[in-house]
Amino acid sequence: MDKRIEMDSKTVPTPKVSVIVPIYGVEHYIERCARSLFSQTFRSVEFIFVNDCTKDGSMNVLSDVRKEYPEAVVKVINLDRNMGLPQARRAGVEQATGDYILHVDSDDWIEPDMLEILYERAVDTGADMVCCDWSEEYEDYDEVLSHYEASRDTYYETILSLETDAYVWSRLTKREAYNGLEFPTCNMFEDFVITSQLVANCHTIEFVHTPLYHYRRSNASSIRSSADTRKILSQEIHNIFNVYQRVSAREPNKHDRAMGRMLFAMGYHLMRHNLYNCISREQRQSICQGIRTYLPNKNLGFSLTKQIVLCLKNRVRG
Secondary structure (H helix, E strand, C coil): CCEEEEECCCCCCCCCEEEEEEECCCCCCHHHHHHHHHCCCCCCEEEEEEECCCCCCHHHHHHHHHCCCCCCEEEEEEECCCCCHHHHHHHHHHHCCCCEEEECCCCCEECCCHHHHHHHHHHHHCCCEEEEEEEEECCCCEEEECCCCCCHHHHHHHHHCCCCCCCHHHEEEEHHHHCCCCCCCCCCCHHHHHHHHHHHHCCCEEEEEEEEEEEECCCHHHHHCCCCHHHHHHHHHHHHHHHHHHHHHHCCCCCHHHHHHHHHHHHHHHHHHCCHHHCCHHHHHHHHHHHHHHCCCCCCCCCHHHHHHHHHHHHHHC
């Protein structure tokens, strides 16, 4: 990945936190995002903005805001071609030097004490990851949501089972947890791929039940109603399969319930939207074999009819 990095003349000696913000097509939102970052009460931080070849004026807006906060330590990474959200995040992680990493989407914003609260909890408890609640912001209302609080092992199981949100931006994580992390190339459901690996690499996880992150949901309905639905679902299947394959290889004979739910999700998309040709023959065979192994004999809360249909469909297509 070719990239050009712009560095501020000032630096933070061994910053405690690195905040990574990919930028693409957010000229109407980046100002609010940047101001919420540069106004943090926590000061030992570096801000890493990754320009994923945005075609609008996002970088100009960011440049103007930066001038108002001369004390902020900023790195700007300019990618030579559009790589997509997960690879932009990877570029930011590669340049991060903080003890902890936080991801922020460039059309969202955070509370002014978010970094301070999460970092202090991490230090006080020795946690590898600290998760916070968040507010989903719609056009005319907002909704506060929480992570499912549980032990590390139980929380990991709920992530793999698609039973709890795997957003990467609601968690402060030790940089060491990113060692060996595989970033996907498909955009949809990419948080599931990244977060499942991070949680697997963490020993202790803490939860802060305060909505410190604001997730903009204004255009949420436009995705599913667009002509790109098949492409979106295809990317979801690829990223779920990524996790399914990794867990199968590294933790065989474990997580039966989670494996079954991942298979069900993939099989349901494949069947309902006739997406069999979006994956390789080897992937179809792997999913088919997995369905025969995990679904028929497990109490997963799915009807027997759905299990049989999924199994038959994959046998025919495999």
